[in-house]
Amino acid sequence: MVQFVVKALGKSLESYTVSNDVLTLKILIDSDTSETKDLLFSKEELDRGNGLVAGYMLDGLKLYSSKYFEVPVERISQAYRPVIYRSITMSSVQGDFVFEMSRASDVFFWIYLREVISKGGKISSLNHISAYDWELSDHQGDSLIGWLRETTGVTTVRITANSKTTLEKFKEISNSISYVLAYHVRATFRFSSEIVRNQEGVSSLPGRINDVDNIQFPKLKYDSNLTNYYSKMISSSDVSSQFLSLYHILEHEFDKIITEDTIKYVSSHVGSTSFSHKDPTSVENLIKEVVKRVKFSQDDDESLTAGKEINALRLVISRYGVSKSNLSRILGRDLIKYYGEHDVQFCGAKKIDLSKDDDEVFADLAQRIYTVRNAIVHSKSKNSSRFVPFRDEAALSREIPLLQAISEQIIESSAVDLN
Template sequence: MLSDNHELLKKLEELFRIEFIGNYEDDTCSVKKVGITNRIIKDLDDEQLCFNLKEFKECVQQLSNMKQVDELLIYDKKNYEVVALQENRKIPFFRSDISISNNEISYSFGKVSFTFLLHLISIVNKTEINHLIRMGRRSWIDESLKLENGLYNFNELLCDSLRLYSIKISTEKESLNENNINKYETSYKFHLAYNLDITLIPQRFLEEILGSNRIRSMREEDIQDLDIPKKFYNEDIVSHYILAISSDNLVIQYLSYYHVIEHFFNKISDEEITSCFRDIITSENFSYKKDKDIMRAVDKIKSFYMKKIIDDDLNYNEFDSLKLCLKKYIKIKEDILDKITAYKPELIDFYKNNTVYFSEGDKVNLNNNDELNVISTLAKRIYYTRNSLVHSKDGEKKKYEPFKHDKYLIKEIPLLRFIAESIITQESKII
């Protein structure tokens, strides 16, 4: 088999259910479909497909000299590429690359290169590539990809059909290094934002582009299978939830889900105070005729309001409200453990064994049978992380640095999403 010449060829065959036919030394080879192929080539016959071996070998050679900084960021001394999304969606998918250049350097934003696609193939599994294919699905094949001989180049079909876009930087001199690649990228992003009002958001990790597909796979809902809504939901918290879902910005996602929880802090605190006061004045040993009993009730209520000055940033009461909110609305197994397991099971051990890097949010053992302990550590993990996102002052407090800490923050998003969803559904009313 042709794929015996290279592991990447074997993986391409496995992921896309094809077989390469020909000699590895040739410039091109045939592509044969094996079994039920995915949507990229399902409407094409074997006779319509070819694979550019020459390009493959050149890209493999280039890739061997490139460094991987994050999952979706690679570079060498003359080339840099990172997956990026348009936050304001002002560039249609079919538009040509946005390119600017001079004799020394070129910048562009457009479909990922074949070199990058080979890098992506090398790090994904079959489930992940299927998610990517579903994300990029289209009902037609771009006829401009057809070669002069009437065949379709499988290399180009892959890059086009996945519909992943990237920022690319190329230099004539070997001037790129780990100390300046982010500076070049930032210059290009600001240039487009300032002059064209186009915002590019780098996506450095697979989870940033696969997360929504994991959710859809969990729920296995297709549009034709959806029933009509059966409940009315709180409009304010649904607005925060939708903002989180619609944003590509991890900070906005996290804080928007947090706002769903935060919405009920005052209500939860008032309920706790009311319950405590009711217990005191209805107890058998309470008498409204005794001053000491009245003062005991007053002191108890006072203590609730004094909690806010215990913590050094005057926010203890908010943390306490967060714990009360989680205690009221969340069943650890049904609302978090089971859902995280279905979403991405390895996160269970991650939360158990790792604090949040930039906030020092606590480790959380979701399998712990002591639910109150889980609630307490979960509240600390959430609250410390929230504070790191909103505090921008230098000093002792841990703070979040955009892009640098994205790979840590992205792991916290599912936790907040499932909590927010549980609260929204519990606060709903039957229509």
């Protein structure tokens, strides 16, 4: 175990010695003054980790048993620092699962150290140990694993179950929790096998910033295809990437909606008095319409016409519980007023008047969203209705809350019971 610790400490380690079954680490805590501190740990402390892992299994760096699951948090964005430094704990409604996000457990950190460092990795924060880290607590007598765990700040998610639970179920719960966290605190916490990077997150909808106190254990199982796009939006600091990530949530549902709409059309058509299965013309017209709709669902992005894609957007918006009242509640008076009074200046996308009837509002929403999307994607110099980085970012950022509100309703409406 000594070699793992030595590799992990990197340049912060001035020297180490092993004498009389005691490991002494001389740590550099101030490069300007060359100030060092000594840490002493017994051989028993180094050896005890091997006994911690009994009864656990590994899937990458996902530690689990029949009633326990722990995985490192990849903090892609960190808009609210206290989320990391204060633990979050919540229970499911039935009380059968308990979730906690906090410093890694001793058993997990032992595995983390062993697996990551032995593969040539390095815990980067150990190269930046400061005097402040030493003042957090009296390290005399602390366990080696405990000290490293606190110093590095490795954060994990832990889920404890009352009864036997499959790894797949644990993963489903962790995915739903990642969406709930992103929704409430505008920070993405992705659960994976590595801890990678920090970035600034995005601006939020009204009343949503740092909404830690309202986080509850998720009741729904969300589609990970959609929540991944949502997390990508939250983690990105680029407004065009944010918009397109949200657009992909709507686009992902095109096939499903077109299929449902085609089934509805066929059912209605064959049941009408004017249709006769004995009339070749009636049957031929029905076949042509179905083929046209199926062809649309199989078309790639390049072959979709504007009319087809706008109609698909309208169908998605109208079928997933998006309503004028919901938009008014989520967006708030100021944003609703903005969308009702302003075209999008860089592409001319039209205003949204919520006093119109539902069908008109859905059509206007689809048109505005699609026009903005095209202005981002198509950047030919002769195209006057195009998005220009930096120049148009403030205007584009105003469109994010509208698309975010619609995307969230799609994510929620497409979810199923987690139990």
